[in-house]
Amino acid sequence: MLDVGDPVARLRAFNRFYTRIIGLLDEGLLQSPFPLAEARVIHEVGRLGETTAGALADALGMDRGHLSRLIKRLAAADVLAAVTDESDRRVSVLSLTRGGEEACENLNRLSDEAASAILAPLGSGERGRLLAAMAEISRLLEPASATAALVLRPPRVGEIGWLIHRQAELYNLEYGWNVEFEALLARIYADFIGLKDGNKALWIAEIDGSIAGSAAVVPAGEPGVAKLRTLYAEPRFRGRGVGRRLVQEAMDFARRSGFTRMTLWTHDCLIAARRIYVAAGFKIVSERAYTAFGHELVEQVWELDLAA
Incomplete structure (x- = not known):
């Protein structure tokens, strides 16, 4: 941890x-x-x-x-x-x-x-870091308005690196996953950036100027199939529909892009995410026990018929 x-x-x-x-x-x-x-x-x-x-x-x-x-x-x-x-x-x-x-x-x-x-x-770079840290302290300690709008937007420069850091940190704190998971995240996001296929998207969920979560869609490597990747929601914004909104946006994007099926990879311990997948209509098609990220885990593959 x-x-x-x-x-x-x-x-x-x-x-x-x-x-x-x-x-x-x-x-x-x-x-x-x-x-x-x-x-x-x-x-x-x-x-x-x-x-x-x-x-x-x-x-x-x-x-x-x-x-x-x-x-x-x-x-x-x-x-x-x-x-x-x-x-x-x-x-x-x-x-x-x-x-x-x-x-x-x-x-x-x-x-x-x-x-x-x-x-x-302080130099200009040090001032920027200080002011950014102060803004982050304010955002963390000041409760977000219950009526603040949830906005989905593309990532800005530097935010993909931040997502790797934040998700690795969060899964370590909540599940004890080790640096292997951070390495996997780095590969996933690097593959996303390097993907030339235009049928890809990554959304940042934002509430009151703070990142509340993110998700991505990429081609799964077989005709007509999209893959949902790296869904996560910040703990302080859970219960605000962040995950559901991101999954719905991913499904809508996949349909508009001509995909007929969507798949995702997850683990049985990620209970909140699994509830979202069930509500969206995903079904488990396979699962197996294995060792990864310093733990004994059960990985799952879920699928959704986008044409249904």
């Missing part, structure tokens, strides 16, 4: 490192008179223009009692103004005072300077 060490200890170590790098342990954020929580309130009110305590608590994910105390302190310091909403006198509309606007501008300037200082020693 992939050795990731103690994930809790590693996350805590990163948190300590990052809070030191961006100066969160100082009494005032970025040498301003405002601690982090107050600075975030000032920034958010400045960004919104006008807001309410309830909307602010939701936007910041902050305890409402704690936020209420912060608002009172900032109002007493003439940074925030609270005006009763005429349509609902139980609600106060919050906005920045002139002094609050100056404080917000100063905090934004200091934040820009601090960010520039972190980026300055």
Whole structure:
């Protein structure tokens, strides 16, 4: 299995490192008179223009009692103004005072300077990797909207290499498969790229800008037969219909391309994928026990009559 060490200890170590790098342990954020929580309130009110305590608590994910105390302190310091909403006198509309606007501008300037200082020693390639890693952290930790659209698109440059890495990593974590499976993936994708036959396709499933899964179709090597390959779905997007959508797209593509039959190769331990194949109408035509990827496995061949 992939050795990731103690994930809790590693996350805590990163948190300590990052809070030191961006100066969160100082009494005032970025040498301003405002601690982090107050600075975030000032920034958010400045960004919104006008807001309410309830909307602010939701936007910041902050305890409402704690936020209420912060608002009172900032109002007493003439940074925030609270005006009763005429349509609902139980609600106060919050906005920045002139002094609050100056404080917000100063905090934004200091934040820009601090960010520039972190980026300055890095080359353009290192900056790109840092920003990409930060974007990936955000995507992983921010739950995808339940209503976000599932988009199927062709792969971009670099993504096929990423698919090899990700699927090898995922099957190692979930099933303990070793580097032999990674080598197989590399051959499958290399064969796909080198295939001159136009009746091939590879789809990336994307949700909220994140890769949610993928699948490919290639000719199976006999007339009229297509092969479904490398179907997978990211764990965080499972249950969203990613696999079903990819399989349906593969079947539709195969029919449009003139194939009359589709085949696929899988293993009996891949239960979720097998459910998708059954629902799509595939049937097992052969299976055998063998040793591969460091385990005793049962491989299966499934087929579907596309003309039915």
